[in-house]
Amino acid sequence: MNRTDFLRTLAGSSLAVGALTDRAFAGSSTGIIAETAPFKQAPLPYDFGALEPSIDKMTMEIHYGKHHAAYVKNLNDAVKGTEFEKKSLDEIIKSIGKAPAAIRNNGGGHWNHTFFWEVMGPKKSAAPTGAVADAINGQFGSFDKFKEEFGKAATTRFGSGWAWLVAKGGKLSVGSTPNQDNPLMDISDLKGTPILGLDVWEHAYYLHYQNKRPDYIKAFWDVVNWEKVAENLKKA
Numbered sequence: 703m704n705r706t707d708f709l710r711t712l713a714g715s716s717l718a719v720g721a722l723t724d725r726a727f728a729g730s731s732t733g734i735i736a737e738t739a740p741f742k743q744a745p746l747p748y749d750f751g752a753l754e755p756s757i758d759k760m761t762m763e764i765h766y767g768k769h770h771a772a773y774v775k776n777l778n779d780a781v782k783g784t785e786f787e788k789k790s791l792d793e794i795i796k797s798i799g800k801a802p803a804a805i806r807n808n809g810g811g812h813w814n815h816t817f818f819w820e821v822m823g824p825k826k827s828a829a830p831t832g833a834v835a836d837a838i839n840g841q842f843g844s845f846d847k848f849k850e851e852f853g854k855a856a857t858t859r860f861g862s863g864w865a866w867l868v869a870k871g872g873k874l875s876v877g878s879t880p881n882q883d884n885p886l887m888d889i890s891d892l893k894g895t896p897i898l899g900l901d902v903w904e905h906a907y908y909l910h911y912q913n914k915r916p917d918y919i920k921a922f923w924d925v926v927n928w929e930k931v932a933e934n935l936k937k938a
């Protein structure tokens with residue numbers, strides 16, 4: 703099944719909310735989802751199989767088409783008729799401490815996955831160049847040292863969560879957040895503007911890697927879209 707067929711099939715399912723829209727991500731200086739409800743899932747910027755062998759096609763189909771789509775549907779259900787209906791997702795995220803758990807989990811889920819798809823891409827260069835390379839080398843000493851620290855954050859996040867490279871006050875740092883929290887949230891221990899993120903929920907890797915999360919993390923470096931990372935750094 704190719705991507706078009708898959709999306710057609712998906713359109714017939716209850717999780718199809720927004721999956722067929724062509725709306726591009728709306729950029730902002732602090733985040734990436736400036737729209738208000740009803741929230742929609744932007745198209746994946748590449749084919750489901752484009753990240754193989756690092757991330758297999760079926761994982762991407764289920765991850766984007768079921769998990770992410772469900773966060774969007776559940777977020778729309780959760781904000782309906784509440785004060786959050788008129789706020790952009792970026793605004794909701796920044797004051798998430800005031801939101802109920804359904805909005806925190808699904809709003810974070812929508813924001814994080816939208817960000818995640820964009821920082822990956824097929825056949826990307828193995829290492830950053832230019833300003834990102836300079837910033838990483840300046841902060842961590844070398845690209846290898848950065849990968850080691852990011853990998854440690856991703857590996858040691860117990861249970862479900864995300865690993866992040868964030869910028870704050872002109873400095874970079876790595877860390878992780880639990881569940882669907884992210885570093886823009888007011889309740890997060892790790893704070894800053896996300897530059898790069900990695901989903902370490904089992905749904906992101908279990909079909910291909912089973913319990914071997916470190917292998918998934920290692921393979922991630924082959925599909926990082928460093929051009930997008932550079933854009934994120936520039937806006938931070």
Ligand SMILES: [Fe+2]
Nearest residue numbers: 769901903906
């Ligand atoms: Fe995920």
